[in-house]
Amino acid sequence: AEVVFGIAAHSMALLADAVRNAGDVLALLLAWGAAALARRLPSVRRTYGWGRGSILAALINAAVLLVSVGAITLEAVERFLTPAPVATATVAWVALAGIAINGVTAWMFARGHEDLNIRATFLHMAADAGVSAGVVVAALLIAATGLFWIDPVTSLLIAAVIVVGTWGVLRDSVNLA
Numbered sequence: 001a002e003v004v005f006g007i008a009a010h011s012m013a014l015l016a017d018a019v020r021n022a023g024d025v026l027a028l029l030l031a032w033g034a035a036a037l038a039r040r041l042p043s044v045r046r047t048y049g050w051g052r053g054s055i056l057a058a059l060i061n062a063a064v065l066l067v068s069v070g071a072i073t074l075e076a077v078e079r080f081l082t083p084a085p086v087a088t089a090t091v092a093w094v095a096l097a098g099i100a101i102n103g104v105t106a107w108m109f110a111r112g113h114e115d116l117n118i119r120a121t122f123l124h125m126a127a128d129a130g131v132s133a134g135v136v137v138a139a140l141l142i143a144a145t146g147l148f149w150i151d152p153v154t155s156l157l158i159a160a161v162i163v164v165g166t167w168g169v170l171r172d173s174v175n176l177a
Helices: 002-009 012-038 053-081 088-108 116-145 150-176
Strands: none
Touching: 002 012, 002 088, 012 053, 012 088, 012 116, 012 150, 053 150, 088 116, 116 150
16 A cells, blocks of 8 residues: 555655555464474475575565665655655655554564564564554654755655664674575
8 A cells, every 4th residue: 555655646755654564464474384384394305494585585574675675765766856745744644554553563562572572573663653653653744844955855764774674684694594
């Protein structure tokens, strides 16, 4: 939905948020698939089993996210050179939906902080809600000021958040691979 509305609203910030959310879904699907493969027993052909599949999944996820960040960055630079009007009401409403979805998901993981994975999931989802809140603020600022450069600046900030969150995973997965 964020991709469709981001394109319709001409908002790079909303598209950047969509890429971040799509990356989260990809990471969950890859992690689930890698966990399923890791349960397979070793065979004659794969004497170590499939346990290293999680490393490959992390590497694929990080690479896809960083390529996506490159696309976001190129489009944001283009938007600086040729600013486009942004449908701020659409951006704000869709980002508010993102806050609600990520907030409810974070709330579901609010208990159980003694488990590192649960705590990491809670913090990740809470941060996602925070990024969506930043998109809402950007939409409101654009609506109030008419300064369309706020949208690509916000998308670059989101891209930076993605790079910071992804770089360590990429480095570790390459080292382990």
